[in-house]
Amino acid sequence: MAAELTAHELIAKHRPTLDQALEAIRTRAYWSPHPEHPKAYGENGSLDAAAGKAAFDALLGGRLDLGQPGTDDWVGGEASPYGIELGVEYPHADIDVLLPAMKAGQRAWRDAGAEMRAVVCLEILKRISDRTHEFAHAVMHTSGQAFMMAFQAGGPHAQDRGLEAVAYAYVEQVRTPDTAEWTKPQGKRDPLALTKQFTPVPRGIALLIGCNTFPTWNGYPGLFASLATGNAVLVKPHPRAVLPLALTVQVARQVLAEAGFDPNLVALAAERPGEGIAKTLATRPEIRIIDYTGSTVFGDWLEANARQAQVYTEKAGVNTVIVDSTDDYKGMLSNLAFSLSLYSGQMCTTPQNLLIPRDGIRTEEGPRTFDEVAGDLARAVDGLLGDDARANALLGAIVNPDVKARLEAAAGLGEVALASREISNPEFPDAVVRTPVIVKLDGAKPDDEAAYMSECFGPVSFAVAVDSAADAVELLRRTVREKGAMTVGAYTTDSEVEQAIQEACLEEAAQLSLNLTGGVYVNQTAAFSDFHGSGGNPAANSALCDGAFVANRFRVVEVRREA
Amino acid sequence: MAAELTAHELIAKHRPTLDQALEAIRTRAYWSPHPEHPKAYGENGSLDAAAGKAAFDALLGGRLDLGQPGTDDWVGGEASPYGIELGVEYPHADIDVLLPAMKAGQRAWRDAGAEMRAVVCLEILKRISDRTHEFAHAVMHTSGQAFMMAFQAGGPHAQDRGLEAVAYAYVEQVRTPDTAEWTKPQGKRDPLALTKQFTPVPRGIALLIGCNTFPTWNGYPGLFASLATGNAVLVKPHPRAVLPLALTVQVARQVLAEAGFDPNLVALAAERPGEGIAKTLATRPEIRIIDYTGSTVFGDWLEANARQAQVYTEKAGVNTVIVDSTDDYKGMLSNLAFSLSLYSGQMCTTPQNLLIPRDGIRTEEGPRTFDEVAGDLARAVDGLLGDDARANALLGAIVNPDVKARLEAAAGLGEVALASREISNPEFPDAVVRTPVIVKLDGAKPDDEAAYMSECFGPVSFAVAVDSAADAVELLRRTVREKGAMTVGAYTTDSEVEQAIQEACLEEAAQLSLNLTGGVYVNQTAAFSDFHGSGGNPAANSALCDGAFVANRFRVVEVRREA
Structure with a gap:
């Protein structure tokens, strides 16, 4: 099957944005490709306010069928902090079917290379950006954020954080060249000569455990860092904030399929009330990376028990x-x-x-x-x-x-x-x-x-x-x-x-x-410039976003031969 | 007290080497500043074969006083696999005195910045390189390596791995600029403007747990990665291979002092027979980084129990x-x-x-x-x-x-x-x-x-x-x-x-x-080009050397103010 989105098209479309992001994380000056103003949307395929609201309304009371393998039931039941029932149903997965299915596409995703993975991620972010108005309502009615905050923090700012993670992941993977010729002089004898190939390889399946208050903002860095480094990503949303991440998974699956990859590289793990599947998933041998935002108790549990995985946590703190x-x-x-x-x-x-x-x-x-x-x-x-x-x-x-x-x-x-x-x-x-x-x-x-x-x-x-x-x-x-x-x-x-x-x-x-006295507040950080947390005190073991956040999500395998 | 080695001198002397190392890890072509041939030594302050042997012989049966605080005893007793008694005595530390003393100089070392730390590390490596003949005997008579291998693997190749770690540590720290001006447009209103300072800060004290077979080759990457990222380093050698790392600590302390820093930033923790201080040290709250080469049993114990630290292990494998x-x-x-x-x-x-x-x-x-x-x-x-x-x-x-x-x-x-x-x-x-x-x-x-x-x-x-x-x-x-x-x-x-x-x-x-059939062997890896291990299978949780090996040894603290 020919891909609808070719590498050439995707690179032509997104490489300039990737390059700007790479420059931004280097200078840490202000930059964002994602407009903050609601009126900036409505052209070039993006939904305006009315269309976004209509798209959100059309989701309510319906079933979000992601076409995932191993779907054994439908679950839902989110109630908005604003008092409305969302009534959206999501697939419930038999993980013994879903996890193996998520591994099937990993080889092609790995072989696609760092640049192709980056531009596929940017296409996912672009499609999400186009639906920012729709996502804003989804974030508002799961987190309780007021509309404008849900729009900005749940939309462009979250997308910025996702793009930032893609940029870090990309640059980390290309620090080592694809190939090298190594020639070591041996005095009067012939030199020793080797040809070396270096391939970034994923760790396996990454698990994103979402939070209630910032499902996209806190979720996108881990999701995109893992995906851009070649891993499949299983998204386990907070039971009260499923919709924004389920829509994200939907978009990711669509883009992956259109680009010729297995859509099961990104999947949703929604759960029944009280099912508590995070603990089960977190200790599965297939799960090699975990990103978590939430309580200190569960974050500490993950760090102590999910020993087979790299665990990135943001927990509680006292500011x-x-x-x-x-x-x-x-x-x-x-x-x-x-x-x-x-x-x-x-x-x-x-x-x-x-x-x-x-x-x-x-x-x-x-x-x-x-x-x-x-x-x-x-x-x-x-x-x-x-x-x-x-x-x-x-x-x-x-x-x-x-x-x-x-x-x-x-x-x-x-x-x-x-x-x-x-x-x-x-x-x-x-x-x-x-x-x-x-x-x-x-x-x-x-x-x-x-x-x-x-x-x-x-x-x-x-x-x-x-x-x-x-x-x-x-x-x-x-x-x-x-x-x-x-x-x-x-x-x-x-x-x-x-x-x-x-x-x-x-x-x-x-x-x-x-001494902040103007329009910047201590609680806000801007992607590409500010670090969110430090990763060096008990509130979080990682910072958004830096080299350490991405460098251990993949490994580099070397194959060397005599030249 | 004026430093004998100024920043200006050290940078002028070592920056070109650092730049070559940075280029080498980027291209992964062959490069080394450390000669492999024994006859290459003897000029420009380096010891030739006879002088190196004499220096080694002079150590035997003596006491290596490092001038460390908290020295409460003298310990020793290494027997060479070649059958001679080394008879060297090393300081035994009261760690309740030594660990606080190691923290005293951390602020100045942090404030010196990434470049100064790198060139101080390069000066340490240069002094070690000058004494390669002496170190060769020390490695030979602790590891049992034949002289030529002890000379090369324990000398230039180990120094290469140390320098490689310094290069990775340096480039990782300067990925974020020292300062940034952040100006965010606000439509018709004045832009928001912030001045931001970014400072790499160390995690604390790093513990290097050395091995018997390759005390310098396996020890230098962690030692120099930690030191170059601003941490103090406590070196706990294998009881059968103390001398090469004790000499390394001695050189590091001399150079640090000459450059105006606290020599206690690097210290030795030699132990009495059967004392088993690694477990005690590894779980001290001051220890925030551990590098370990050795058995799977103890490596797994460290990963499970030294939860306050970043733990880098190389364990057993089946090749x-x-x-x-x-x-x-x-x-x-x-x-x-x-x-x-x-x-x-x-x-x-x-x-x-x-x-x-x-x-x-x-x-x-x-x-x-x-x-x-x-x-x-x-x-x-x-x-x-x-x-x-x-x-x-x-x-x-x-x-x-x-x-x-x-x-x-x-x-x-x-x-x-x-x-x-x-x-x-x-x-x-x-x-x-x-x-x-x-x-x-x-x-x-x-x-x-x-x-x-x-x-x-x-x-x-x-x-x-x-x-x-x-x-x-x-x-x-x-x-x-x-x-x-x-x-x-x-x-x-x-x-x-x-x-x-x-x-x-x-x-x-x-x-x-x-298909190796010539003069390169599967068991050999070259710094700056080959990765040693992958960090992605049970034999080791990290590779020598990559971004992941250095990126979490420090954190970046941001201070922002209105511009």
């Missing part, structure tokens, strides 16, 4: 912001208010602990006491979320009952500086929308420490009184070392304090944002 | 050569005879199982039966080792009593095609020198399978009768998958058989040498 001093008090407050509010604090990068000296801070408006800072921040959040429409657009919905329960319990942990409010969503009356709570704690009290030294995932932050900037740095250091951190923020005008914070972050391997 | 057909029968026999004899088969890369069809093979001289091939190979080994002086120069000495016991037991495993002989060494009458044994086994017999499917480290090879070339490929595949392999060799003139063998090696990630 800290040190507030020492500022020359832009209002800017700091509004920046922090936005960080705490965005997606109701349900980001792995949202600050949790705000360390503030108990004697107060210095600002360009004069000193502010600890209580004034906490109160002013509470007012900044209130101001930001005062309008219900804006609040809904920023907060999104609470993703699951556990987050709601933690939020409600948080008010009992200490003196409440800002109480959480309920916001009604006129479009989705059943959505659970809440503003963040800020609770004051004392860094020196053991009871309080039990609260601020645990991750309280959701819209919960602690204003923690510390003795001094030095005390704050010491607590930051201890928090990162013991609990991990995806992000650290700091506000200071004191160069010695800044140095101490930087040194703590360098020693504990935490990513630091300093 | 296979498939003999299907050849157009240079004599060349094949002499090449194989050399491979089996070199260092008495005590290389992790020595072939063990020679798979030969029970119906015989095709050669340019006509067909040869299974028994004829085994007999001809036996005669080729006998011919190669017929002269005692030549035999001593090739075989070296049996490294320890375990190898001798295995060799003696092997004759009882089947019909002996070539019996092992004792060779006397006039210079070292107490050396245990033995020629290889070749035992015939039947691939179809379960009793025989127990023998050929286990690593029998030492001068023991099995001529295994198989049903066909296809059967041989299937057994190769199973052997690599279940037992691992550092090397695979094959002789065939049949392109279909060649394809099948290649495919098996690609799928099982084994390094393949095809």
Whole structure:
């Protein structure tokens, strides 16, 4: 069967984008080929807002038949955090049939080489990009992100992260040439001469274990890094966030088939309620790579038990912001208010602990006491979320009952500086929308420490009184070392304090944002430029994206002969 | 205190070599800056043969005081496989004193940056290179390698592998720029602009666990990869092969101090007989990287238990050569005879199982039966080792009593095609020198399978009768998958058989040498060009040397501010 998409066409179409991505990860300047604005879509085959919404609506209540081998049942049952039932059914796989089928196409995929794999991946990303509006609704109604965030973080930003992984994977594989002539002088005798061939080979089948809050953003790096390095990829979505990854699998299978490859190189493993297939899959001998985003408990279990696989985990952490001093008090407050509010604090990068000296801070408006800072921040959040429409657009919905329960319990942990409010969503009356709570704690009290030294995932932050900037740095250091951190923020005008914070972050391997007062927030990282996590503290054993994230997903096999 | 070696001097001296190494790992053509010929030494500060021997002799019976903190005792007691007592004493460390001391200099070493670390490492290698003659005796009298092999493999080839690791480490660290300006357009509004700093940071203290047979060759890649990426390195040598690594530590400490760094960035952990400190060290929280060469049992233990560390292991494997057909029968026999004899088969890369069809093979001289091939190979080994002086120069000495016991037991495993002989060494009458044994086994017999499917480290090879070339490929595949392999060799003139063998090696990630009949042997790999192991089968979880070997020894910490 002739492929509908030839290597020549795909390379001509996507090689320029790949080259731009390679340049971007080298310079780390701003770059993205994926438009952030919803109105940018609707031409050249991409769906506009109405078409994307219609495509999403057409999925509801239907069956997403991926044509996978070994489908023994149909499963589904996702309920949107916005209160609607998705009613989409997905194939349930007999893994003893599916896993062998996924291996059948690996040889041709390996032999296609790094460049062909890269441009096939870019074609998959392009088709996903064209359907960004449709994916946005799918992400919104599984994660609870507000539409615009679901659109941007679940669409172009996720696609950027996927493309970034493809670029890293490509460049890693071509560091070794396909062939080499090796000629070693032997004095007066003839030289020794060998011809050497080098082939990147995949490890086997990769397992992607998706998360509830960022199914595409956190899923695409591992998926594309594994696929681009020649592995088949089995996608095991979070049971509450299947649709975005099922659509991704669908697109990948279509593109693979059109390019002449076995579509079973990418497959979905949806599960019945309570089936818990991740543990079963993770320890199968065929699974040689695992990417996981989620709880520390299960991430640690994977690292300890999936010994046959390379395991890449992003787990829980406790993110800290040190507030020492500022020359832009209002800017700091509004920046922090936005960080705490965005997606109701349900980001792995949202600050949790705000360390503030108990004697107060210095600002360009004069000193502010600890209580004034906490109160002013509470007012900044209130101001930001005062309008219900804006609040809904920023907060999104609470993703699951556990987050709601933690939020409600948080008010009992200490003196409440800002109480959480309920916001009604006129479009989705059943959505659970809440503003963040800020609770004051004392860094020196053991009871309080039990609260601020645990991750309280959701819209919960602690204003923690510390003795001094030095005390704050010491607590930051201890928090990162013991609990991990995806992000650290700091506000200071004191160069010695800044140095101490930087040194703590360098020693504990935490990513630091300093004195953000404008339109960039500590919880956001941009593909091609920012690293997401460091891979060097307990919050994650890998960073998105770097050489280490891709280099061990394949091996290089050498065949040498006398020349 | 002003450094005796300035960054400017070191960069001027070593940057050209570093650049050549970077080019070599990219093209994988032949290159080495370290001369292989003993007579190449003696000028420009390097020791000639007599001076190197004198330097070695001066070490015997003495105390190697490295000036390490926490030295609480002196230990030693190495006995040369050639029968002499070395009598060198080394510091024994109180690790509760030594480990904290090793961390003291890490900040300055980190802040020095990737290029300075690389050239300091190159200066260490240069000083070691100058003392190659001295190191050769140290390697000879700990590993049992014959002098010329100890000189080359323990000298220039080991130095090449160290330099290769420095080159990989350097290029990996500079893939991300030191700084970036990130400017994101915002339509009509001002762009978002950030200044970003990126700093490679070490993981902590690396532990190198050395081996008995190749203390420098197998030790230098991990040592230099860790040091060049900013880590301190604690060297725990094999108790029978301390001297070569102790001298290495001594040189490293001298160079670090002269360059203005803390010498405690590299330290030795010698142990009392039976102390078994590797387990204790490997699970210390300060140890974040481990490099290990040795038994599968302890390698697996490290991978399972040293969970706080990145663990790089080279363990046991069962190396296979498939003999299907050849157009240079004599060349094949002499090449194989050399491979089996070199260092008495005590290389992790020595072939063990020679798979030969029970119906015989095709050669340019006509067909040869299974028994004829085994007999001809036996005669080729006998011919190669017929002269005692030549035999001593090739075989070296049996490294320890375990190898001798295995060799003696092997004759009882089947019909002996070539019996092992004792060779006397006039210079070292107490050396245990033995020629290889070749035992015939039947691939179809379960009793025989127990023998050929286990690593029998030492001068023991099995001529295994198989049903066909296809059967041989299937057994190769199973052997690599279940037992691992550092090397695979094959002789065939049949392109279909060649394809099948290649495919098996690609799928099982084994390094393949095809039809070697000249002066290159399956057991040898050259730095900058050949990969040693693949990291993709049970024999080793990493390859020497590639991106994956270095990329996770450091992390990159980003600090970003509004521009």
